[in-house]
Amino acid sequence: MSREANKKHQGASTNGSGSQTPRSPPVQDQRRQFESIDRASLEAYQLRRLNALLAAILPTNKLYAAKLAGLPRKLEILDQLADFPLTTQEELLPVGQGSQVASNRTFAAGEYVRFHQTSGSRGRPLSVYDTADDWRWWIDCWQYVLDVARITPDDRAMLAFSFGPFIGFWSAFDALVARGTMVVPGGGMGSLARLDLIERQQTTALFCTPTYALRLAQVATENQITLADSPIEKIIVAGEPGGSVPAIRERIEQAWNAKVIDHAGATEVGAWGYGDRAGRGLYVAESEFIAEFLPVDSGAGKPDSAGGPGLSHLVLTTLGRTGAPVIRYQTGDLVRPVWSQGDGNPFVFLEGGVLGRSDDRMVIRGMNLIPTAIEQILHSFPEVVEYRLTASKQGEMDSVRIEVEDHLQQPERIAKELHRRLGLRIEVHLVPKMSLPRFEGKGNRFIDERCSPP
Numbered sequence: 001m002s003r004e005a006n007k008k009h010q011g012a013s014t015n016g017s018g019s020q021t022p023r024s025p026p027v028q029d030q031r032r033q034f035e036s037i038d039r040a041s042l043e044a045y046q047l048r049r050l051n052a053l054l055a056a057i058l059p060t061n062k063l064y065a066a067k068l069a070g071l072p073r074k075l076e077i078l079d080q081l082a083d084f085p086l087t088t089q090e091e092l093l094p095v096g097q098g099s100q101v102a103s104n105r106t107f108a109a110g111e112y113v114r115f116h117q118t119s120g121s122r123g124r125p126l127s128v129y130d131t132a133d134d135w136r137w138w139i140d141c142w143q144y145v146l147d148v149a150r151i152t153p154d155d156r157a158m159l160a161f162s163f164g165p166f167i168g169f170w171s172a173f174d175a176l177v178a179r180g181t182m183v184v185p186g187g188g189m190g191s192l193a194r195l196d197l198i199e200r201q202q203t204t205a206l207f208c209t210p211t212y213a214l215r216l217a218q219v220a221t222e223n224q225i226t227l228a229d230s231p232i233e234k235i236i237v238a239g240e241p242g243g244s245v246p247a248i249r250e251r252i253e254q255a256w257n258a259k260v261i262d263h264a265g266a267t268e269v270g271a272w273g274y275g276d277r278a279g280r281g282l283y284v285a286e287s288e289f290i291a292e293f294l295p296v297d298s299g300a301g302k303p304d305s306a307g308g309p310g311l312s313h314l315v316l317t318t319l320g321r322t323g324a325p326v327i328r329y330q331t332g333d334l335v336r337p338v339w340s341q342g343d344g345n346p347f348v349f350l351e352g353g354v355l356g357r358s359d360d361r362m363v364i365r366g367m368n369l370i371p372t373a374i375e376q377i378l379h380s381f382p383e384v385v386e387y388r389l390t391a392s393k394q395g396e397m398d399s400v401r402i403e404v405e406d407h408l409q410q411p412e413r414i415a416k417e418l419h420r421r422l423g424l425r426i427e428v429h430l431v432p433k434m435s436l437p438r439f440e441g442k443g444n445r446f447i448d449e450r451c452s453p454p
Helices: 028-034 038-057 061-069 078-083 132-149 167-179 191-201 209-222 246-256 371-378 411-422
Strands: 114-119 128-133 156-159 181-183 205-208 234-237 259-266 271-277 283-284 289-295 312-318 330-335 347-353 362-364 367-369 384-394 397-406 426-428 446-448
Touching: 028 132, 078 289, 114 132, 114 167, 128 132, 132 167, 132 271, 156 209, 167 181, 167 259, 181 191, 191 209, 191 289, 205 246, 209 234, 209 246, 209 367, 234 246, 246 259, 246 371, 259 283, 259 330, 259 384, 271 289, 330 384, 362 397, 367 371, 371 384, 371 446, 397 411, 411 426
Parallel strands: 156 181, 156 205, 205 234, 234 259, 384 446, 397 426
Antiparallel strands: 114 128, 259 271, 271 283, 283 347, 289 312, 312 330, 362 367, 384 397
16 A cells, blocks of 8 residues: 555534634744744743733632732742742642532633543543633644644544543644644544554544554554555654653554654643654643753752753643643653753753653662653563553562563563663563453553552
Protein backbone atom coordinates (compact mmCIF):
# COMPACT_ATOMS: atom_id res chain seq x y z
CA MET A 1 0.00 0.00 0.00
CA SER A 2 1.24 3.48 -0.81
CA ARG A 3 0.98 6.72 1.12
CA GLU A 4 -1.06 8.52 -1.52
CA ALA A 5 -1.94 12.14 -0.81
CA ASN A 6 -5.37 11.95 -2.47
CA LYS A 7 -7.21 13.63 0.38
CA LYS A 8 -9.28 16.74 -0.22
CA HIS A 9 -9.53 19.78 2.03
CA GLN A 10 -12.24 19.55 4.68
CA GLY A 11 -13.68 22.82 6.03
CA ALA A 12 -14.64 23.27 9.68
CA SER A 13 -18.38 23.32 10.33
CA THR A 14 -19.62 21.21 13.23
CA ASN A 15 -17.70 18.62 15.20
CA GLY A 16 -20.41 15.97 15.45
CA SER A 17 -20.53 16.28 19.24
CA GLY A 18 -23.26 18.89 19.41
CA SER A 19 -20.83 21.66 20.36
CA GLN A 20 -20.27 24.86 18.44
CA THR A 21 -17.44 24.94 15.94
CA PRO A 22 -14.31 26.40 17.57
CA ARG A 23 -12.99 29.69 16.25
CA SER A 24 -10.06 29.66 13.89
CA PRO A 25 -6.84 29.18 15.90
CA PRO A 26 -4.23 31.93 16.16
CA VAL A 27 -2.10 32.02 13.06
CA GLN A 28 1.12 30.06 13.25
CA ASP A 29 3.19 33.25 12.98
CA GLN A 30 1.78 34.44 16.33
CA ARG A 31 2.78 31.20 18.04
CA ARG A 32 6.23 31.34 16.45
CA GLN A 33 6.61 34.87 17.80
CA PHE A 34 6.25 33.55 21.36
CA GLU A 35 8.78 30.82 20.59
CA SER A 36 11.38 33.37 19.52
CA ILE A 37 11.07 36.30 21.95
CA ASP A 38 13.53 36.82 24.78
CA ARG A 39 12.86 35.42 28.25
CA ALA A 40 12.30 38.83 29.88
CA SER A 41 9.61 39.75 27.32
CA LEU A 42 7.91 36.38 27.81
CA GLU A 43 7.80 36.85 31.60
CA ALA A 44 6.44 40.38 31.23
CA TYR A 45 3.66 38.96 29.05
CA GLN A 46 2.95 36.23 31.61
CA LEU A 47 2.71 38.83 34.38
CA ARG A 48 0.12 40.84 32.43
CA ARG A 49 -1.93 37.71 31.74
CA LEU A 50 -1.71 36.58 35.38
CA ASN A 51 -2.88 39.94 36.71
CA ALA A 52 -5.76 39.96 34.23
CA LEU A 53 -6.72 36.44 35.40
CA LEU A 54 -6.67 37.46 39.08
CA ALA A 55 -8.83 40.50 38.38
CA ALA A 56 -11.36 38.32 36.53
CA ILE A 57 -11.70 35.45 39.01
CA LEU A 58 -11.20 36.78 42.54
CA PRO A 59 -14.59 38.52 42.86
CA THR A 60 -16.55 35.28 42.29
CA ASN A 61 -14.20 32.29 42.55
CA LYS A 62 -14.77 31.09 46.12
CA LEU A 63 -11.77 28.74 46.21
CA TYR A 64 -9.18 31.33 45.22
CA ALA A 65 -10.86 34.23 47.00
CA ALA A 66 -10.32 32.25 50.22
CA LYS A 67 -6.85 30.90 49.35
CA LEU A 68 -5.47 34.28 48.30
CA ALA A 69 -7.12 36.39 51.00
CA GLY A 70 -4.66 38.94 52.34
CA LEU A 71 -2.30 38.55 49.37
CA PRO A 72 -1.85 41.19 46.66
CA ARG A 73 -4.44 41.07 43.89
CA LYS A 74 -2.00 42.61 41.44
CA LEU A 75 1.61 41.45 41.30
CA GLU A 76 4.46 43.83 40.57
CA ILE A 77 6.92 41.11 39.51
CA LEU A 78 6.38 37.50 38.51
CA ASP A 79 8.54 36.25 41.39
CA GLN A 80 5.74 37.25 43.79
CA LEU A 81 3.73 34.28 42.52
CA ALA A 82 5.95 32.05 44.68
CA ASP A 83 4.34 33.66 47.77
CA PHE A 84 0.93 32.26 46.77
CA PRO A 85 -0.06 28.90 48.31
CA LEU A 86 0.12 25.74 46.22
CA THR A 87 -3.08 24.10 44.96
CA THR A 88 -3.63 20.34 45.24
CA GLN A 89 -6.07 18.08 43.42
CA GLU A 90 -7.74 17.29 46.75
CA GLU A 91 -8.72 20.96 47.03
CA LEU A 92 -10.49 20.76 43.68
CA LEU A 93 -12.69 17.83 44.69
CA PRO A 94 -16.37 18.74 45.14
CA VAL A 95 -17.48 19.77 48.63
CA GLY A 96 -20.87 18.61 49.93
CA GLN A 97 -23.17 15.79 48.91
CA GLY A 98 -25.03 17.76 46.23
CA SER A 99 -21.89 19.05 44.53
CA GLN A 100 -20.54 17.35 41.42
CA VAL A 101 -18.15 19.87 39.90
CA ALA A 102 -14.62 20.95 40.79
CA SER A 103 -14.48 23.59 43.53
CA ASN A 104 -12.50 26.11 41.43
CA ARG A 105 -15.51 27.12 39.34
CA THR A 106 -15.69 30.90 38.83
CA PHE A 107 -19.15 31.45 37.31
CA ALA A 108 -22.72 30.24 37.69
CA ALA A 109 -23.50 26.86 36.11
CA GLY A 110 -25.31 28.42 33.15
CA GLU A 111 -22.07 29.96 31.88
CA TYR A 112 -20.49 26.55 31.14
CA VAL A 113 -20.87 24.55 27.93
CA ARG A 114 -18.41 21.64 28.31
CA PHE A 115 -18.22 18.79 30.81
CA HIS A 116 -15.23 16.46 31.18
CA GLN A 117 -13.93 14.18 33.89
CA THR A 118 -10.60 12.86 35.09
CA SER A 119 -9.96 9.13 34.88
CA GLY A 120 -10.07 8.59 38.63
CA SER A 121 -7.08 6.26 38.34
CA ARG A 122 -5.62 7.90 41.47
CA GLY A 123 -8.80 8.32 43.46
CA ARG A 124 -12.22 9.87 43.01
CA PRO A 125 -12.96 11.18 39.47
CA LEU A 126 -13.02 14.97 39.20
CA SER A 127 -15.67 16.69 37.05
CA VAL A 128 -14.50 19.86 35.33
CA TYR A 129 -16.61 22.42 33.45
CA ASP A 130 -15.41 24.85 30.75
CA THR A 131 -16.99 27.99 29.36
CA ALA A 132 -17.04 28.63 25.61
CA ASP A 133 -14.06 30.99 26.02
CA ASP A 134 -12.17 28.38 28.07
CA TRP A 135 -12.80 25.77 25.40
CA ARG A 136 -11.47 28.06 22.69
CA TRP A 137 -8.36 28.49 24.87
CA TRP A 138 -7.98 24.69 24.99
CA ILE A 139 -8.10 24.59 21.19
CA ASP A 140 -5.52 27.38 20.95
CA CYS A 141 -3.15 25.47 23.28
CA TRP A 142 -3.49 22.36 21.12
CA GLN A 143 -2.25 24.23 18.05
CA TYR A 144 1.31 24.11 19.42
CA VAL A 145 1.08 20.30 19.29
CA LEU A 146 -0.37 20.27 15.79
CA ASP A 147 2.28 22.71 14.58
CA VAL A 148 5.20 20.52 15.62
CA ALA A 149 3.41 17.44 14.23
CA ARG A 150 2.99 19.34 10.94
CA ILE A 151 -0.73 18.61 10.75
CA THR A 152 -2.38 20.34 7.79
CA PRO A 153 -5.84 20.38 6.18
CA ASP A 154 -4.51 17.74 3.78
CA ASP A 155 -4.19 15.22 6.64
CA ARG A 156 -6.79 12.78 7.87
CA ALA A 157 -6.57 12.04 11.58
CA MET A 158 -7.64 8.82 13.30
CA LEU A 159 -8.52 9.30 16.98
CA ALA A 160 -8.16 5.86 18.56
CA PHE A 161 -10.12 6.58 21.75
CA SER A 162 -13.54 5.59 22.99
CA PHE A 163 -16.16 8.32 23.27
CA GLY A 164 -16.72 9.46 26.84
CA PRO A 165 -15.78 12.23 29.28
CA PHE A 166 -12.02 11.94 28.53
CA ILE A 167 -10.97 15.48 27.60
CA GLY A 168 -7.97 14.46 25.46
CA PHE A 169 -10.23 13.03 22.75
CA TRP A 170 -12.58 16.01 22.54
CA SER A 171 -9.91 18.72 22.72
CA ALA A 172 -7.85 17.03 19.99
CA PHE A 173 -11.01 16.52 17.93
CA ASP A 174 -12.02 20.19 18.03
CA ALA A 175 -8.44 21.43 17.54
CA LEU A 176 -8.17 19.37 14.36
CA VAL A 177 -11.55 20.61 13.11
CA ALA A 178 -10.44 24.20 13.78
CA ARG A 179 -7.37 23.55 11.62
CA GLY A 180 -9.51 22.19 8.79
CA THR A 181 -8.29 18.60 9.15
CA MET A 182 -10.68 15.71 8.56
CA VAL A 183 -11.16 13.68 11.75
CA VAL A 184 -11.92 9.95 11.69
CA PRO A 185 -13.30 8.97 15.13
CA GLY A 186 -12.35 5.48 16.27
CA GLY A 187 -14.65 5.21 19.28
CA GLY A 188 -16.58 2.02 19.97
CA MET A 189 -14.31 -0.11 17.77
CA GLY A 190 -11.90 -2.95 18.37
CA SER A 191 -8.22 -2.73 17.41
CA LEU A 192 -8.56 -4.75 14.20
CA ALA A 193 -11.52 -2.63 13.07
CA ARG A 194 -9.49 0.52 13.70
CA LEU A 195 -6.61 -0.79 11.61
CA ASP A 196 -9.06 -1.53 8.82
CA LEU A 197 -10.55 1.97 9.07
CA ILE A 198 -7.07 3.53 8.93
CA GLU A 199 -6.49 1.73 5.65
CA ARG A 200 -9.91 2.37 4.13
CA GLN A 201 -9.88 6.09 4.97
CA GLN A 202 -6.15 6.49 4.25
CA THR A 203 -5.62 8.33 7.52
CA THR A 204 -2.19 9.94 7.78
CA ALA A 205 -2.14 10.86 11.50
CA LEU A 206 -2.90 8.69 14.54
CA PHE A 207 -3.78 10.07 17.99
CA CYS A 208 -3.56 7.57 20.89
CA THR A 209 -1.55 6.59 23.96
CA PRO A 210 2.00 5.23 23.43
CA THR A 211 1.12 1.77 24.62
CA TYR A 212 -1.99 1.62 22.45
CA ALA A 213 0.15 2.42 19.41
CA LEU A 214 2.22 -0.64 20.35
CA ARG A 215 -0.96 -2.66 20.97
CA LEU A 216 -2.19 -1.85 17.45
CA ALA A 217 1.20 -2.97 16.13
CA GLN A 218 0.83 -6.26 17.98
CA VAL A 219 -2.66 -6.81 16.55
CA ALA A 220 -1.34 -6.02 13.07
CA THR A 221 1.40 -8.65 13.45
CA GLU A 222 -1.10 -11.25 14.70
CA ASN A 223 -3.25 -10.63 11.62
CA GLN A 224 -0.42 -10.53 9.06
CA ILE A 225 -0.85 -6.79 8.40
CA THR A 226 2.29 -4.98 7.25
CA LEU A 227 1.94 -1.89 9.41
CA ALA A 228 4.97 -0.11 7.97
CA ASP A 229 3.08 0.15 4.66
CA SER A 230 0.05 1.84 6.23
CA PRO A 231 -0.80 5.46 5.30
CA ILE A 232 0.05 6.70 8.84
CA GLU A 233 2.91 9.22 8.71
CA LYS A 234 2.72 10.83 12.18
CA ILE A 235 1.58 9.58 15.57
CA ILE A 236 0.67 12.04 18.34
CA VAL A 237 0.79 10.35 21.74
CA ALA A 238 -0.26 11.45 25.23
CA GLY A 239 -1.86 10.15 28.43
CA GLU A 240 1.22 8.39 29.79
CA PRO A 241 5.03 8.61 29.54
CA GLY A 242 6.44 7.11 26.37
CA GLY A 243 6.56 9.63 23.55
CA SER A 244 9.81 11.06 24.92
CA VAL A 245 11.20 7.74 26.17
CA PRO A 246 13.72 6.59 23.54
CA ALA A 247 13.05 2.85 23.75
CA ILE A 248 9.26 3.28 23.52
CA ARG A 249 9.36 5.97 20.85
CA GLU A 250 11.76 3.97 18.67
CA ARG A 251 9.61 0.83 18.88
CA ILE A 252 6.54 2.78 17.78
CA GLU A 253 8.36 4.54 14.95
CA GLN A 254 9.90 1.32 13.66
CA ALA A 255 6.61 -0.59 13.81
CA TRP A 256 4.62 2.11 12.00
CA ASN A 257 7.36 3.71 9.87
CA ALA A 258 6.01 7.02 11.17
CA LYS A 259 7.11 10.03 13.24
CA VAL A 260 6.10 10.12 16.94
CA ILE A 261 5.27 13.47 18.59
CA ASP A 262 4.78 13.67 22.35
CA HIS A 263 2.13 15.78 24.08
CA ALA A 264 1.08 16.36 27.69
CA GLY A 265 -2.04 17.78 29.30
CA ALA A 266 -4.52 17.24 32.11
CA THR A 267 -8.26 17.73 32.52
CA GLU A 268 -7.84 20.13 35.43
CA VAL A 269 -4.96 22.08 33.80
CA GLY A 270 -5.07 22.13 30.00
CA ALA A 271 -2.95 21.08 27.01
CA TRP A 272 0.31 22.37 28.49
CA GLY A 273 3.14 20.45 26.76
CA TYR A 274 4.27 19.68 23.23
CA GLY A 275 7.20 17.58 22.04
CA ASP A 276 10.14 18.49 19.88
CA ARG A 277 10.67 16.81 16.52
CA ALA A 278 13.73 14.96 17.80
CA GLY A 279 11.70 13.29 20.56
CA ARG A 280 14.02 14.50 23.34
CA GLY A 281 11.28 15.87 25.58
CA LEU A 282 8.52 18.45 25.99
CA TYR A 283 8.27 22.22 25.81
CA VAL A 284 5.86 23.90 28.25
CA ALA A 285 3.64 26.30 26.27
CA GLU A 286 4.60 29.22 28.48
CA SER A 287 2.49 31.72 26.56
CA GLU A 288 -0.49 29.99 28.23
CA PHE A 289 1.01 28.54 31.44
CA ILE A 290 3.46 29.61 34.12
CA ALA A 291 5.71 26.69 35.06
CA GLU A 292 7.51 26.31 38.39
CA PHE A 293 9.73 23.49 39.61
CA LEU A 294 10.06 22.31 43.20
CA PRO A 295 13.12 20.12 43.79
CA VAL A 296 12.21 16.57 44.81
CA ASP A 297 12.54 15.92 48.55
CA SER A 298 12.87 19.64 49.37
CA GLY A 299 9.35 19.89 50.78
CA ALA A 300 9.50 23.61 49.99
CA GLY A 301 6.65 25.64 48.57
CA LYS A 302 8.99 27.98 46.69
CA PRO A 303 10.83 26.98 43.51
CA ASP A 304 14.57 26.70 43.22
CA SER A 305 15.95 29.63 41.23
CA ALA A 306 17.09 27.22 38.52
CA GLY A 307 14.39 24.61 38.99
CA GLY A 308 16.69 22.25 40.86
CA PRO A 309 19.67 20.37 39.44
CA GLY A 310 17.71 17.24 38.72
CA LEU A 311 14.29 15.71 39.27
CA SER A 312 11.62 18.30 40.13
CA HIS A 313 7.89 18.50 40.81
CA LEU A 314 6.03 20.36 38.05
CA VAL A 315 3.76 23.19 39.25
CA LEU A 316 1.54 24.99 36.70
CA THR A 317 -0.63 28.12 36.63
CA THR A 318 -3.16 28.55 33.81
CA LEU A 319 -3.33 31.96 32.14
CA GLY A 320 -6.35 31.62 29.85
CA ARG A 321 -8.88 29.42 31.65
CA THR A 322 -11.02 31.88 33.58
CA GLY A 323 -13.96 29.57 34.30
CA ALA A 324 -11.88 26.83 35.95
CA PRO A 325 -8.45 28.28 36.77
CA VAL A 326 -5.64 26.63 38.70
CA ILE A 327 -2.95 28.71 40.41
CA ARG A 328 0.32 27.02 41.44
CA TYR A 329 -1.22 23.61 40.84
CA GLN A 330 0.79 20.57 41.91
CA THR A 331 0.46 18.35 38.85
CA GLY A 332 2.19 15.37 40.45
CA ASP A 333 4.46 15.06 37.39
CA LEU A 334 8.21 14.53 37.83
CA VAL A 335 10.37 16.35 35.28
CA ARG A 336 13.90 17.62 34.58
CA PRO A 337 13.72 21.25 33.41
CA VAL A 338 16.26 22.80 31.04
CA TRP A 339 16.14 26.52 30.22
CA SER A 340 18.03 26.63 26.95
CA GLN A 341 18.11 24.20 24.05
CA GLY A 342 20.13 26.55 21.87
CA ASP A 343 17.23 26.88 19.42
CA GLY A 344 16.08 30.37 20.43
CA ASN A 345 12.85 29.09 22.02
CA PRO A 346 12.44 30.74 25.45
CA PHE A 347 9.96 28.11 26.65
CA VAL A 348 11.30 25.81 29.35
CA PHE A 349 12.17 22.32 28.06
CA LEU A 350 11.53 19.12 30.02
CA GLU A 351 14.28 16.66 29.19
CA GLY A 352 12.75 13.23 28.62
CA GLY A 353 9.21 14.61 28.97
CA VAL A 354 7.18 13.56 31.98
CA LEU A 355 9.40 11.05 33.74
CA GLY A 356 6.84 9.72 36.18
CA ARG A 357 4.45 10.57 38.98
CA SER A 358 5.53 11.81 42.39
CA ASP A 359 3.30 9.28 44.15
CA ASP A 360 4.83 6.43 42.09
CA ARG A 361 8.39 7.10 43.23
CA MET A 362 10.03 4.23 45.14
CA VAL A 363 13.13 4.01 47.29
CA ILE A 364 14.63 0.56 46.75
CA ARG A 365 17.76 -0.26 48.75
CA GLY A 366 18.53 3.43 49.08
CA MET A 367 18.02 4.30 45.39
CA ASN A 368 15.26 6.61 44.12
CA LEU A 369 13.42 4.85 41.32
CA ILE A 370 10.41 5.74 39.20
CA PRO A 371 8.46 3.17 37.13
CA THR A 372 9.33 4.89 33.84
CA ALA A 373 12.99 3.96 34.32
CA ILE A 374 11.99 0.28 34.49
CA GLU A 375 9.49 0.59 31.65
CA GLN A 376 12.09 2.04 29.30
CA ILE A 377 14.25 -1.04 29.82
CA LEU A 378 11.30 -3.40 29.36
CA HIS A 379 10.42 -1.71 26.07
CA SER A 380 13.95 -2.36 24.79
CA PHE A 381 12.90 -6.04 24.52
CA PRO A 382 10.60 -6.33 21.46
CA GLU A 383 9.55 -9.82 22.59
CA VAL A 384 7.90 -8.39 25.74
CA VAL A 385 4.30 -7.80 24.68
CA GLU A 386 2.86 -6.75 28.06
CA TYR A 387 4.05 -6.20 31.62
CA ARG A 388 2.97 -5.16 35.11
CA LEU A 389 4.96 -3.61 37.97
CA THR A 390 3.80 -4.13 41.56
CA ALA A 391 5.31 -2.19 44.45
CA SER A 392 4.95 -3.52 47.99
CA LYS A 393 6.56 -3.23 51.39
CA GLN A 394 9.00 -5.74 52.86
CA GLY A 395 9.23 -4.49 56.41
CA GLU A 396 10.14 -0.81 56.07
CA MET A 397 11.64 -1.20 52.60
CA ASP A 398 10.04 -0.74 49.18
CA SER A 399 10.07 -3.75 46.89
CA VAL A 400 9.04 -4.18 43.26
CA ARG A 401 7.89 -7.27 41.36
CA ILE A 402 7.73 -7.42 37.57
CA GLU A 403 5.46 -9.72 35.57
CA VAL A 404 6.03 -10.07 31.83
CA GLU A 405 4.47 -11.78 28.84
CA ASP A 406 7.61 -12.72 26.92
CA HIS A 407 7.60 -14.49 23.56
CA LEU A 408 11.08 -15.89 24.31
CA GLN A 409 10.05 -17.02 27.81
CA GLN A 410 13.43 -15.96 29.17
CA PRO A 411 12.76 -13.54 32.07
CA GLU A 412 16.30 -13.99 33.40
CA ARG A 413 17.76 -11.95 30.50
CA ILE A 414 15.44 -9.07 31.44
CA ALA A 415 16.45 -9.26 35.10
CA LYS A 416 20.10 -9.21 34.05
CA GLU A 417 19.60 -6.07 31.95
CA LEU A 418 17.71 -4.34 34.78
CA HIS A 419 20.62 -5.08 37.11
CA ARG A 420 23.17 -3.84 34.56
CA ARG A 421 21.40 -0.54 33.89
CA LEU A 422 19.87 0.24 37.29
CA GLY A 423 22.32 -1.43 39.63
CA LEU A 424 19.44 -3.25 41.34
CA ARG A 425 18.46 -6.91 41.42
CA ILE A 426 14.75 -7.06 40.60
CA GLU A 427 12.73 -10.26 40.28
CA VAL A 428 11.10 -10.77 36.87
CA HIS A 429 8.32 -13.37 36.62
CA LEU A 430 7.01 -14.96 33.42
CA VAL A 431 3.21 -15.07 33.13
CA PRO A 432 1.02 -16.79 30.50
CA LYS A 433 0.24 -15.04 27.22
CA MET A 434 -2.80 -12.70 27.37
CA SER A 435 -3.01 -13.01 31.17
CA LEU A 436 -2.21 -9.32 31.81
CA PRO A 437 -4.77 -6.59 31.08
CA ARG A 438 -4.71 -4.56 27.86
CA PHE A 439 -5.39 -0.82 27.77
CA GLU A 440 -6.89 1.40 25.10
CA GLY A 441 -6.63 4.62 27.08
CA LYS A 442 -4.28 5.55 29.89
CA GLY A 443 -2.57 2.35 31.02
CA ASN A 444 -2.40 1.19 34.63
CA ARG A 445 0.67 -1.03 34.59
CA PHE A 446 1.96 0.13 37.98
CA ILE A 447 0.17 -1.35 40.99
CA ASP A 448 1.08 0.25 44.30
CA GLU A 449 0.33 -2.00 47.26
CA ARG A 450 2.51 -0.06 49.70
CA CYS A 451 -0.41 1.85 51.18
CA SER A 452 -2.94 -0.98 51.09
CA PRO A 453 -4.55 -1.89 54.44
CA PRO A 454 -3.33 -5.12 56.04
